[in-house]
Amino acid sequence: MKQEFTADRNAGRLDSFLSAETKISRSKIKKYIESNLVSVNNVPCADASRKLLSGDCVRLEIIQEENSLQAAENDLTIYYQDKYLAVIEKKPALTVHPCPSCQEETLVHHLLYHFPSLKSMEGERPGIVHRLDKDTSGLMLVALTEECRLKLAEAFSNKEIKKTYLALVQGICPNGESSESIGRHPAIKTKMALVPLSKGGREAFSKWERIYPKQPAKQNTNENAFSLMKVQIHTGRTHQIRVHLSASGYPLLGDEVYAPANVAQKAPRQMLHAYTLTFRHPFTHEPLTFTSLPPADFWECAENQIALNQTAIPLVITGNSGSGKSALIEIAKRQNLPTFSADECINELYQVNNDAWYLLKQQYGTLFVPDDKKPVDKAALAKAMQDPAKKHELENLLHPLVYSRTIEFFNKNNRKRFSLAEIPLWFENKPKNFPIKPLTVCVSTNAEIRLARLKNRGWTEETVASMDGWQLEQEKKIGLADYEIPNNADLAELEQNFLSLLEKLKKQNSIPPVLEQIKKELA
Structure with missing residues (x-):
């Protein structure tokens, strides 16, 4: 293959000029010159140090020599191929080309199997115009001819080839960028670091945006946040990318070089994938863009982190008296689910020296706390609440105590899959600014069955009517609730209905749909 160049007034030495023009190393250019493969103004020139003049015509003849590398049979994902170039996907845990520290099977050996023409290209990097780290996966551009290699090398040098990566990082990383220059670490030669240009660093610019989680970045000290x-x-x-993100406080999961040990242990490799590749074909000039979603281990790592970060699905269990709310809470306890009962909470608050006891004594004297050594007189309280005005007054005093403990309960159990709070008057008296958004479940039952259950407790029809007068009708509660659990048979059916609801909620809030939606958006 012959190439021709015209020197300008700043061309300098012959070997330096040709190396800069062809992107071929000076040592290799010298060999071409010594082999009489270079001419200046149609005259062979064997002097590598010759000073070129402006307008000198320099010709170079490149002789293709086979390299000594052997092809290795393998499976390779090829996104595009023509006689000039190919776009392929590099798997993780695969070094791109042989080097003194890596003589094992590399991507180059795999490429030789699929593209035998690479055998005619010299050196241990035939076709390679850019690299990915061993444990980084994703798209790579491969030159299938020396002429194409030179053109692609020039395109990379001119920043005409655009690359985008996907990365899993520690913490809730805000959108950002870094223009810090990068160079060899001053003490550890196998590492890179932020190094000023004045001390040998090279210009570098990265820009990133967060895809997940979608909510605005907030201060988050949770060690499982990603x-x-x-x-x-x-x-x-x-x-x-590894250096810039680590220096910004958001190291890659699995990065054993730039991440703290606890972050490096979260994945089997650094979670970095070359996601898109955009360039103009060097010969047809067609604009080309390719997209590759990360391999399974990337998504498995994301799934594990989402699972660790999943908060509980808080459930409020409500319903009318006799519907079976307490029975459902007992079923939940047998499932080792955290539970809370508003009735049990208020009974505790009524005990001597507890909050409600103090408030009632302070507000009403001996009306509800006639004896300092006894709990609140609930009979006197129930009688007073027959007066609607007094009932409203007492509820405004007591309900905030219950709801503050409900919030504490949900917050305490926010790392569990489900947490359940039984609150009979949720729809009637819930605070407007309750900070937690639970799902509501109404336990319903047939009116005759409910009445029979309450009579078995010793309730009269007058008592039932009085208690029902404090609550919304069952149909209204069902209409307001997110879910209904019928309870018209025995406890076995109630348990089955409850467990079926939990399975439904697990599926609706499961990890795969989250990741599948992300994949659809990225594809």
Whole structure:
């Protein structure tokens, strides 16, 4: 293959000029010159140090020599291929090309199996125009001819090829960017670091946006908090994304080099994937864009982190007297689910020296607390609440105590899958600014069955009517609730209905739909 170049007034030495123009190393250019494969103004030139003049015509003939690498049979995902180039996907745990520290099977060995023409290209990096770290997966562009390699190398140098990555990082990472220069770590030669340009660092620019979680970034000290980031790099420095994100306080999960040990242990490799590749074909000039979703281990890592971060699904159990709310709470306890009862809470608050006891004594003297050594007189309280005005007054005094403990209960159990609070008067008296948004479940039952149950407790029809007068009708509660659990048979059926609801909620709030939606948006 012959190439021709015209020198300008700043061309300098012959070997330096050709190396800059072809992106071929100076040592290799010298070999071409010594082999009489270079001419200046149609005259062979064997002097690598010759100073070129403006307008000198330099010709170079490149002789293709087979490399010594052997092809290795493998499965390779190929997104695009023509006679000039290919777009492929590199698997994780695979080094791109042989080097002194890695003589094992590499991506290059795999490429030779699928693209035999690479055998005619010299060196240990045939076709390679850019690299991915060993444990980074994703799209790579491969040159299938030396001419194409030179053109792609120039396109990369001119920042004409755009690459976007997906990364899983520790913490809730806000959208951001970094233009900190990068160079070799001053003490650890296998690492890169933020190094000023004045001390040998090279220009680097990365920009990122958060895909998950979608809510605005907030201060989050939860050690299981993580983010799925889309990262665009405008330069291609070694370990650029890993260095920039780590320096910004959001290291990649699984990164054993730049992340703390507890973050490195969260994944089997650094969770980084070359997601999109956009460029103009060097010969047809067609604009091309390719997209590759990350492999299974990337999504498994995300799934594990989401599972660790899933908060409980808080449930408020409500319904009219005799519907079976307390029976359902007992079933939940047998399932080892955290439970709370508003009735039990208020009974505790009525005990001597407890909050409601103090408030009632302070507000009403001996009316409801006639004896300092006895709990609140609930009979006197029930009699007073027959007066609607007094009932409203007492509820405003007592209900905030119950609801503050309900909030404490839900917050205490916010790492559990489900937590249940039995609150009979939820729809009648819930505070407007209750900070937690629970799902509501109304336990319902046939009117005759409910009356029979209450009579078995010793309730008269007058007592039932009086208690029902404090609550909404069952049909209204059902209409306001998110879910209904019928309770018209025995406890076995109630338990089955309850467990069926839990399974339904698990499916609706399960991890796969979250990730599947993300994949659809990324595809």
